[in-house]
Amino acid sequence: MTATPPPVPELLARSADDAAHLYLHLLGEVRLAWGGVSLPLPGPKPLAVLAYLHLKGRASREELAEIFWPDKHNALQNVRQALMTLRRLSGAGGWLMEDRQELVLAGISDVSELRRLQQGDPQAALDFALSSDTLLGRLATISAHFDAWLDEERGVLRATQLKVLQACSLQLLDSGQYDRARDLLHQAMFMEGDSEATYRTLMLLEHRAGRTAQALQVFEECRRMLESELNLTPDTETLNLLQQIEDRPSGSNQRGELLSGEVLAQPATEPCFGRQDELTQARALLQHHRRVLVHGLAGLGKTRLARELAGQVTPAGRQVAWLDVGGDSGEVILNGLRDLLRAKRDTDLEDAFSQARVGLLVLDNAVNTYAAQQVLSRLPESVPVLLTSRLRLPNLPKVELSRLPRSAALDLLRFHLPEGGEPEAVNQDALCALLGDHPFAVRLAARTLGPASGAEVVRALYDAPHDTVQVLLEQSVGQLDARAYEAYLGLGSLFVPQATPELLASLLARPEEEVTVALFQLVERGLLTRASRAGSDTVSFQMHDLTWHAARAHRAHLPHHLVHAVTGYTETFAERPDLLATDLPHLLGAAAIAPPPLLRRLLRAWLGGQYIAARGFPTAHLHLLQKGIERAEQDGDFETASLLNGKYADISQALLGDQVTATERLLRAAGQAGQVQAWGRQATFLALAGQMEAMRRLPEAFTHLQAAQDLADRSGQPVIQARVRAQQAMAHASRQEFVQARALLAEARDLLHQVLQTGPGDHAVWTAYLGVLGNLGQSEMRLGNLTGALDLKREVWRVASGRDDRLFMARSAFDQGELLHQLGQPQDALTQLRAAIEISQTLGAGSLESMARKLLQDIASAQPDEGGS
Template identity: 30%
Template sequence: MGSLAVVLTVYNPSMPRLDISFLGTIQVSLNRQPITHFRSANNQGLLVFLTLQPEKPLSRELLTAVFWPEESDKNARNNLRQSLYQLRKLLGDLNEPAQPYLLVTRQTVQFNPKSDYQLDVRQFLQAVDAGDLETAVSHYHDDLLPGFTCDSLEFESWLRQEREHLHHLALETMLEAGRDCLQNGRYDKAQTIARQQLALEPWREQAHRQLMQALALAGDRANALNQFEQCQAALREELGIEPAPETITLFEEIKSGQLAPTATAETIRPPVKVRHNLPATTTLLVGREVEIEQISQWFMQDAKRLVTIVAPGGMGKTRLGTAVGATLLEQYADGVYFVDLAPLEHPDEIGTAIASVLDYQAPDKTKDLLPQLLATLSQQQMLLILDNFEHLLSPPPVPPDGGEALVSRLLQTCPRLSILITSRQRLNLASENRFELGGLDVPEWLTPEDAAQFTAVQLFVANGRRVQPDFVLNDSNVTDVVHICQLVQGMPLGLLLAATWLELLAPAEIAVEIEDSLDFLTTELADLPPRQRSMQAVFDYSWQMMNATEQAVLAKLSVFRGGFTREAAAEVAEANLRVLLALVNKSLLQREEESGRFTIHELLRQFATAQRLRLDAKNSALFAHCTYFAEKIKGETHKTAGFFPLQIPSKYAADRDNLHRAWEFALQDGLAEQLAALVPAIIVFGFRQGKQASAVPAEAVRALQQKNRANSDEALLYLQLLEQTSRFGTDDSSLVGEGLLTLVPFFEKQPYPELRFWLYLWLGLLESPAREAWYDRAHETALEMKDELFINTTEVIRIRWAISDEEKNEAILAKLQELRAFFEPKLTTPVLANSFVFHTILASLQEVSTATGAYEQAIDYGKRSLNMAKEWQDLFWLSDGFHRLTKTYLAMGLLDDAKLQYLDSLEWHLAVGQVWQTLGLLVGLASQFPEFIGGQTTAVSILSMIFHHHEVVVFHKQEIDGALPTVRAELEAAAFAAAWENGKGMGFDTAVSLVRSALQTGK
């Protein structure tokens, strides 16, 4: 029997009359006086049973069956009456208060949910439902009544299930709260929450990883590495296993300095280049070993290059495809990449989707993406998995000009590329090898031992144990389990969903429900093949088993593409963590363990979309989805207009499809504010793949003008400004200036000083005699707004120009220090964290410190600004940072340290960049610092290799042409010709190896 703790309380008029705690030991106090004289453990248990289920009255028959199952009906009813009398007496209900704690009738008993009471379990659950996870975590100080026993095994079984449910929910809540703290830079709190998880489960590997992250990001690398050792020891001792690959990868990242506070000057090594993006496993793969082996053999032994896995929806095509990809990882030197085509609406989008997955950045933004992508893929040995292809095929009998035409072009252009496709329909290409995927093996009539050998039964049982851990196949249920497998024809998704019903139904009842639904659907959906009718039956019944809240949430969640976060689900679908976890437990959602993102099977998403269209005719969910992502991007870019935060591509990579869906909806409905907010993200993602940046705001402007939006609308004006500023770097600067000048007269008539500020500032960025005048007008506008952020931003940009004009003196240094003091405390805010403006301050401080001889300080500033660029993983700013450090070390006379900067830059380019970007780095190295790589002869060979490489861009060729006259003057004609000819035959990898060796210290 659990112990009763004496509660010492201090009078507080705001406290409830009844205070109850079940997390840990039972603690009950009435009017601040502890209740300790329960007659028996059963009485305590009865209070627990009633208090934890206050939603509806419980019948007396149920209560007697739970607490006195061995007694006669008469004795059980008498025991219940006595127990209720004592509880009412202890709670003061015998005095007939206005709001008694127990509502007792001749048939039922209910704990009064409207009474004046406080329960720690209730506080925990209310905080979870409200999304206040940190408060929820603070309430959960122990599990539900651990060790409590009474005379009822039925009650103890119920209590054990409740305890496990709350324990699981608490751990998930702590995990999410810890994620929130890590994202918001609250590393101390994240450490506390991770330790709370480990107090409940010392072997919880996710909590160990969170603690490692929190320690590393707080700058405590030693303890972060030590935590890995503690994790390793706990896993070995408790579970007899080694840490997961994710934990080992995190350990290596911390060890190499990749995971560290960005503001530090500590060296951060480049990430290990990952050669795949295969999604994390969220569902079981049972019984597909033969299929995996056969498809893998087609690619490897039989040298087939195009395989299509063809099957109806729900058969497990995607899961099989990713399993094949994982098996073939070592066979493809350039990697295996999974491309989800479900969010696409037109075949023309396939190339962009592939480029996005590969993080391919087209070298020439003025040309079409696809030919450039094909040129790169033509040199690579790679496997592409194109998932959910069927809706991008040409409709028969039209000649193939849809997605299959692009597949054919890929195969013809890229001889070392292999493609694995999953589709409900074949492609009908001559080179296609179709693999018809059937259901899992289904038995006919067998003993439990025989049935357990069939893969369909194995999958049903394995998933059934997720919701009913003690579920086993036996003589009493084997017939019904086999019947279920037959009804869904071995379809994995059908088995997965049907197994979740074991929480409420016996196998016999599940079979009846599916069969009844099938009978109904036979007439309603006569045009569908039997397999699709069986899946529809499972979906329909799964839908009916959900409560109204779960139905509404799942329907709204169908608007997402490529998954979503808990925060997004809360804002768009009003889904709290409890509802999301309930949908996960019912296999209607999957959850990625590392990222915490939720995903939905494409077939289920389509079913849920149909429900949403029925329930939400006004598209409120789509509007909420669009507005949510618009606000997220606005939060990143507010007061940094035009200086798009460079972390957007990495921070929102998983939501690229969601952002584009939000953009399309905003265009369709003419949502000006949402369009204006989303532009920076759409520009960044499009520009990386090759889309002209200015085309994005121009498209939004046209959409709003078609909706007759007023020309003086602030959002429309902002978009017109971005249409001009996004031309920087691609169009002639004089033309950009002309475009901006046309806006000045109209902007100056409008009551939007912030827009005028940015217009003036951008005009100041142009190299023109009027530059200072435009800065002055920007500064005056900032003063008019009394906005210190804008005032100081103007000063930062003005000083940067002054430094480029060789104004590097103590006065400039003092002003920069003043600006740093203003901006640095604000780096914890989402807008300014890792901001371009602060990066500019650090870079400027480095250059001025170098010029004034303060070398050690210059190195510190240089490393800090470089680490910001490393977090962005933007190669332009990485190159700039390494180049600045090179010049500082050379000014100090430290040649070896200077060379190491280019070595590190090379490694970063190879890790996160494209070949053409690495070629650009080598152009600068060979032309500016030939002594770093052995002299002019080697430099000429490297330049020749670049000049003749198929991925060289026009700009790099122009740089080489500009550098060659100087090189020719220093080399004899014969030596130059020989070196140039040598470079023609040099491969990229050979050149990289040569340069890497030369850059090593002392070489």
């Protein structure tokens, strides 16, 4: 679909309506008009000056000389001659003026019209936006400076055109005009093929048009474009839209296990009824393609078929690696796989698969398209992979599951009917027909039918023939005892279909032991599954999607009840970061809807302990933390505002590498701490801000550091005094004064060591101690004592590992990698850097991960026998 700007006669009419303005046609062949009359074009440079003045707004003669005649001694004379040429054009006295020693052009153009209309009426701007002509496209090279400016203007114009096309396509999309909206988006892609926003809008369009498979295919094209053209990954907004399209929860706490061929060969608890043709097809596809998708709607038996297939293709002496991945991210899935195979890094996976004698990898319930593609791209090609999903994952050969053959549905029904569990009046063939031969429905019906209830269940099914699964679920849960039914409704009320017993106990106001018993009753009835993460003692329980949606329909707990329950749970388990991390979707869900007082309480409990250090923070949700800070400040709760601003600074500095924002937040937090007379906290924040300012060579740095020292002495707290000394040391280090830095850090270490000797020490003391040890190691490194520095960094790792403080673990691993590289131990350095990357990814610490990747690539490129990560 193409169009051009309004024709020349219309432009001439427009200029006649407003004779005070010059009209410039700048897209493609340049035209000028004034008072409804076309003007002759001046020479190339005067014309370029005219366009520059119009698009720039105003410019001095000196600026024009620099842009157009940068290497000429008589540049100003050339400017004067160009202006004389322009003033010979009709009407120039009205549209070319000089104001306060700057030249100003009163003009309108197709470009200015596009920008004006874009703000208020994108549809009116559409003809301009669809122009395929280039800004000043036929103008010859003028000067290097002008050409650079023109390239930038063309980029800005292209971005404006794209915004108009995207805005118009969204308007058409909202009105249901999908075909026309799709045409506009394809035109936008032709104009700018690497615009992620355009791909995102096209994904949304296909999703709203009910074309989920096409929406996923657009995402895959976007992912590949970003990777191949820009070496980037999709941004958060695109991934959030993908999650909406896939209709998946945030994560599933994936589980993994190694299943031997002998175990898989044992008789299953349920035969694989009616799937022989699909099994044959899947075996053939695996043999020829190595990557195969089993696709089907919820409840059709994808997992059961995958297990049967795994048993058939896995010989004695071999194993299957099985991961239930759900909606987890690619990195979470890969971490689970590495843990399962005891591999430290991706490059070890091929050897790990071989050593574990793995002949097949199963990724079950893969409902995150991007994660699936990430994982597949990083797996060794030698390993066959079977995926199961209710989504049509792009670019994979597929085995499609549909309803069972009638004979198989009858076999399944009879298999699950308890002895004496079916009333004689039930016609099994008619029942399977009524259930659509759907495996989940047939299985549930068999467990629900009983001598006393069978006739009632069948009547209910006939009364609602198009909603049989819902009817069966209602009949099944109707047979639960009170506590199990309460747990069922509680899980259905939560933000995602998975939770820990601790969180559910908080929601139900019941003892945890009682809730756990109820949950296991639901597991026994097939309404729940138990989940745990490798390396963690935390246990959670997950509902099948069909069960969760049925439970959710009751809405037994109102949103404000959920927020109160999540807040109370977070306060109770504030020092259990692994537990809170398991329930992270619920923390985020509650924070998103919490009223200000509860939001402040929730954030204080969640982030006031060791959570950020141990698990990082989902930076895509920083707006929730910002919201909590703003409300605390508005309400005059400076205690909370100070704490949260300090946490925001931690995230900005440690996870995002943004020291400017971190400094601003620290100074804000210090002022708020002073308002509540929290001198120790104020000193700490001022010292941290002063240290960051010193690194940026700001003059106020040592003023803030001195104020921090005065406050620390005033507080009389050794921990605060140690922190301030540590930050003063870092300020000296930024000025290359490493001897002074080492002395101050040694004093800080001794102060903290004395505190820790008197008791176990709280999280804040240990955090300060780890920071001082790490910085002391940096000082030793700067002074040339690499061995001493390495010893200190290893001590940081030992202490941080014992406390599961992953942020310090990641920093220590990176520092050790750097030191080992300098000490001539490249293989050990690579090991540490890969560890730093893996831990950084779990934290979302992008800045640290980037540094580690850069150093790893530099080292690996010099090692012919060792690949990168």
